[in-house]
Amino acid sequence: MTTGQARRLPEVTLVTAYTECGPGGECVARALPLESVDMRADGDVVEIAVSAQLPVGNPILEHPTFRASRALTLTCALPTPQSPMLCLYQHKEWWMRPTWVNDCADVPPRTQMLLWRSANQADRQWHLLFAVSNRACRADIRGIEGCADGVAIDVSTNQVGRTTVEGLALLYAYGDDPYALVEQCVRHAAQVNGIAAHRDMLRKPRLPEQFRGLGWCTWDSLGQQVSESAIIEKMREFQAKRVPVSWVLIDDGWSQTEANKLTGFTADSERFPHGLAHTVELLKHDFHVQYVGVWQAFQGYWEGVDSNSAIARDFAETLERLPNGMLIPHPDRGVAFWRAWDTELHNAGVDFVKVDSQSTMTPLTRGVESFDRLGARYEALEIAVSESFADNVPLINCMGMAPENIWNRPRSVLTRTSDDFFPRTPESLAEHVIENAYCSLMVGALYRCDWDMFWTRHPHARTHALLRWISGGPIYCSDALDETDFEVLRPFFDERGELTHPDGVGVPELESLLCDPVHGNVPLGIRNTFRGQYVVLYIGLNEDCPQTVHIRASGCPIGLFDSRTGDCKRLESGEERTITLDYGDCVLVAYCCSELSDSFCL
Numbered sequence: 001m002t003t004g005q006a007r008r009l010p011e012v013t014l015v016t017a018y019t020e021c022g023p024g025g026e027c028v029a030r031a032l033p034l035e036s037v038d039m040r041a042d043g044d045v046v047e048i049a050v051s052a053q054l055p056v057g058n059p060i061l062e063h064p065t066f067r068a069s070r071a072l073t074l075t076c077a078l079p080t081p082q083s084p085m086l087c088l089y090q091h092k093e094w095w096m097r098p099t100w101v102n103d104c105a106d107v108p109p110r111t112q113m114l115l116w117r118s119a120n121q122a123d124r125q126w127h128l129l130f131a132v133s134n135r136a137c138r139a140d141i142r143g144i145e146g147c148a149d150g151v152a153i154d155v156s157t158n159q160v161g162r163t164t165v166e167g168l169a170l171l172y173a174y175g176d177d178p179y180a181l182v183e184q185c186v187r188h189a190a191q192v193n194g195i196a197a198h199r200d201m202l203r204k205p206r207l208p209e210q211f212r213g214l215g216w217c218t219w220d221s222l223g224q225q226v227s228e229s230a231i232i233e234k235m236r237e238f239q240a241k242r243v244p245v246s247w248v249l250i251d252d253g254w255s256q257t258e259a260n261k262l263t264g265f266t267a268d269s270e271r272f273p274h275g276l277a278h279t280v281e282l283l284k285h286d287f288h289v290q291y292v293g294v295w296q297a298f299q300g301y302w303e304g305v306d307s308n309s310a311i312a313r314d315f316a317e318t319l320e321r322l323p324n325g326m327l328i329p330h331p332d333r334g335v336a337f338w339r340a341w342d343t344e345l346h347n348a349g350v351d352f353v354k355v356d357s358q359s360t361m362t363p364l365t366r367g368v369e370s371f372d373r374l375g376a377r378y379e380a381l382e383i384a385v386s387e388s389f390a391d392n393v394p395l396i397n398c399m400g401m402a403p404e405n406i407w408n409r410p411r412s413v414l415t416r417t418s419d420d421f422f423p424r425t426p427e428s429l430a431e432h433v434i435e436n437a438y439c440s441l442m443v444g445a446l447y448r449c450d451w452d453m454f455w456t457r458h459p460h461a462r463t464h465a466l467l468r469w470i471s472g473g474p475i476y477c478s479d480a481l482d483e484t485d486f487e488v489l490r491p492f493f494d495e496r497g498e499l500t501h502p503d504g505v506g507v508p509e510l511e512s513l514l515c516d517p518v519h520g521n522v523p524l525g526i527r528n529t530f531r532g533q534y535v536v537l538y539i540g541l542n543e544d545c546p547q548t549v550h551i552r553a554s555g556c557p558i559g560l561f562d563s564r565t566g567d568c569k570r571l572e573s574g575e576e577r578t579i580t581l582d583y584g585d586c587v588l589v590a591y592c593c594s595e596l597s598d599s600f601c602l
Contacts, residue, residue, distance in 0.1 A: 009046055010129070010172050012037045013150070014075035017052060019064035020160075027067065037074060045188045048170035050074070050137065050155055054163040066162045068367050074153040074169070078104065079127060081149050084514045085116040088442055090140075094359040094399035095419050097431070098438035100516045104151055107143035112403055113442050114141055114151070115178060115513065126178040130171040130185040133403040134192055136370035137167035158362060158404075159370040168192050178513060179441075186445040193375075193407045195446075205413045207448045207473065207501065210291045210352045210394040213246020214489065214499050215476030217453045220423055222480075224253035227271035228279040234481055235287045243486050244497060247291040248283055249354060249396075249476070254294055255301070261327075262301035263309040265344040280349035293352035293394070294345060298361060298377075299328040300337075315340065322364055331369075331376040338384035346388040353385060358400030371404040378409045386411065396450055396474075406443060414448050414473070421452040423478075426459045429584055430518045430541040433467060437508050437526050440471065444505030453478035456488040460584040462563040463539060465489060470506040470526050470537040470588070475499060491561070502528040502535065509536055523547040523581050534591040540581030551589055552576035559590035 015032040036052040052072055056063050066072070083102035090110040091097045101107055107114060114129040131139040131153070140154045155169050171188055173181045190196040218226045221234065231250070238245050254272065256264035267276040276294070283289040299305075304326040305312050305319060312319065312327060318337040320330040329337045342353070361374060385395045397405070397415040406415070418435035422428040432452075440449040451471045454464035456479055465488050468475045475492065477484070494500050509525035517524035523538045540547045551558060553571040560569045560577075563586040571577060579587050 009039070009079060010048070010170075011077045012039065012048065012074050013077055014073075015050075015052070016073045016075070017054070018067045018070055018072070019054060020067055021062055021064040028064065032072075036072075042188070043184075044173055044175070045184055046172040047168060047188075048074070048076075048153075048172070049168045050165055052165045056163050063163070065160065066157065066165055068158050068160045069156045070154045071157055071162070071165050072155040074155070075144070075150060076153055076170075077150040078129070079174070080118050080120070081127075082116050082119040084516075085114055086438070086514055087111045087141075088113040088438060090402055092419070093363060094357075094401060095435065096401045096439050096442075097435045100514065101143075103143070103148055105143040105145055105147055107141060107151055109140065109142040109154075111141040113182075115182075117178075117514065125174050125176060126181055127174045128172065128178070128181040128185060130173070130182075130189070131403065132168045132171060132189050132192070133371060133407045134169070134189070135167035136162075136372045137165060137169060138371050138404050139169040141170075157370045158366055160367045162370075178510070179507070182441060183445045186442065189407060190446055195407070195410050205446065205448050205505075208352075208390075208392045208394045208414060210247060210293070210390070210392075211396075211414065211474040211476075212499065212501065213290060214244060215247040215249060215453075215474055216245050217249040217251055217476055217478045218253075219249075219251035220421070220453060220455065220478035220480075222251075222253070225271075226250060226253040228274065228282075230481075231279060232282060232286075234479075235283065235289075237481060237484060239287055241484060241486050243484060243489070244493075244499075245287070245289060246499070247293065247351075247476070248289050249293045249295070250279075251295045251354070252356070255296075257301050258306055258309075260301060260303040261306035261309075262297075262304070262311070263306045264311055265341045266348075275348070276345075276350070277348035284349065291351040291394075292349060293354060293396075294350055296341070296353050296355045298355055298358045298381075298400075299326065299364070302357060304328045323368060324364070326364065328364075329377070329380065331373045331380070334377065335380035335383050338381050339387065342384045342388035351389055352394035352396070353389070354396035354398055355381065356398045358397060358405050359402035360399065362402060362404060371408075374404050374408040375410070378412075382409065382411045397447075398450075401439065401443075406446075413446075414450055415443065416452060417443060417449045418452060421454055421464070421478075423455045423458055426584070427543065429460055429463070430543070433524065433539060433541060434518065436467070436471065437506065437524065440505050441507045441513075444472075444507055449473045449505055455479055455483065456485045457483045461485065461488045462566065463584055463586045465492070466537055466561075466563055466586055466588055467506075467526075467539070469500075470502060470528050470535070472502045472505045472528055475501075487566070491566070500530070502530045503532065504528055506537070517541045517547075519544075521545070521547055523549055523586075525549070530590070536589045536591075537586055538579070538581060538589065539586040540583050543583045546580045546582050548578055548580050549587075550576065550578050556591065559588075561588040561590070563587065
């Protein structure tokens with residue numbers, strides 16, 4: 001790295017340890033030597049790793065140990081910070097969202113990615129600061145009150161009693177292409193965490209075959225009152241309307257539970273009186289559904305496994321009891337639990353699973369289990385899924401956007417990137433869109449991103465449908481009985497009747513990276529490619545005023561698909577148009593792609 005480049009690097013100016021000691025756990029902050037941090041360049045990415053050791057005299061006597069949360073804080077000066085800055089931060093235990101700040105001091109706690117651009121017109125390079133969860137350590141970026149040119153990096157382990165904190169905490173990169181910077185850092189973090197070797201197509205993770213057709217999920221239709229009779233009634237409607245449903249996800253409510261705890265591996269006998277296998281057989285034989293999946297929870301069920309159940313007795317060696325009394329699959333021996341459950345499902349004809357409540361594991365194990373134990377939990381889960389269903393690990397990871405979850409999955413390639421689709425709350429559209437689009441910017445180089453189910457009869461039905469299409473992830477609805485409008489779905493099927501998909505993962509276009517699309521005058525643009533051609537979906541997300549976008553066909557024709565009318569229009573080379581979008585409206589722009597225009601005008 002040249003001297004000129006070195007001046008661009010972040011600089012760690014202070015390392016603070018937070019320790020506790022004594023029966024009351026008195027907390028003390030103490031400075032550690034700067035040598036506790038190692039900064040080195042690895043290709044185009046700069047690594048900042050921590051290796052902190054507390055002195056231990058006689059180990060049988062009381063001695064200071066690192067706190068489970070915020071064990072270390074690195075004060076870090078940034079190179080040429082400018083406003084605005086895009087922050088991706090964890091705002092709930094399970095989910096991340098974007099925000100835009102004008103000052104380093106306003107960077108929210110638990111930020112995982114910080115992106116900005118130099119204001120110097122002679123040097124308009126992009127800068128990326130990227131937090132990493134590695135080994136037992138998780139890093140989070142946050143602002144420092146009154147500090148305009150630096151941030152704090154908090155490093156935690158989730159486990160008390162540790163005298164060492166060691167692992168990669170931060171990555172930094174800069175250059176002309178922000179998308180390349182994000183991909184470099186994602187790939188680097190994946191390799192450091194040992195998960196890149198399982199990604200045969202890391203640059204473009206492929207959507208598993210089980211999810212490439214049109215899907216239907218029971219959740220927003222039936223909730224926890226799902227039953228065989230209600231599922232079959234809905235399938236008859238799909239059949240009558242000639243809706244080609246390829247896969248069905250039987251969501252929460254199908255399994256044996258008592259007091260919010262799992263009691264068995266088979267289906268609830270009242271809702272599925274003939275057993276799960278009977279339901280699956282009907283779906284596949286009578287309605288030609290290719291794949292059927294079911295919902296599971298990472299802890300067995302929301303409150304774990306029932307201690308008095310037969311499975312608790314039969315699989316006692318595969319379970320562990322947490323300090324709060326909750327019984328859950330063991331991180332090491334739990335593979336036998338998952339294998340037994342998934343084998344039961346496979347024998348019933350099930351083809352895939354959705355595993356929910358994943359990021360709940362961190363608060364449940366806080367103080368007793370370090371972040372790296374999640375790797376063993378995921379290894380057990382994914383081994384069972386691949387052995388029971390398919391080698392491509394047909395698994396939807398859900399409620400698992402905490403970084404320790406993202407960087408600990410060895411093989412699965414599909415993850416939900418947002419909080420739920422709330423069909424009865426139309427004003428939730430903007431939050432749903434920005435969570436998915438901007439989180440996909442970060443995790444889309446490692447995963448295909450699931451933007452959740454939607455309703456085809458809804459105030460923003462066409463917009464939600466186009467969002468699922470541009471995402472590059474699964475496209476599935478959750479319509480209630482008599483509430484399916486196939487005309488909303490029809491444009492996404494080609495002349496052979498097959499559901500089309502873009503080539504990659506949908507992410508915000510360049511002009512949207514540093515602009516808040518919810519409060520500004522310009523709509524959010526989400527970009528992807530389709531059969532090699534560039535496509536952008538523009539969505540109006542400002543409830544207070546319309547947003548406008550100017551479209552020009554510079555050297556080739558442009559196809560426009562309007563969500564409000566379902567019409568497809570064509571701009572010839574040299575033509576231009578200004579489009580005004582109210583809240584919830586959208587337009588799909590296909591550049592130099594007459595083929596796309598044809599497929600979207602059936």
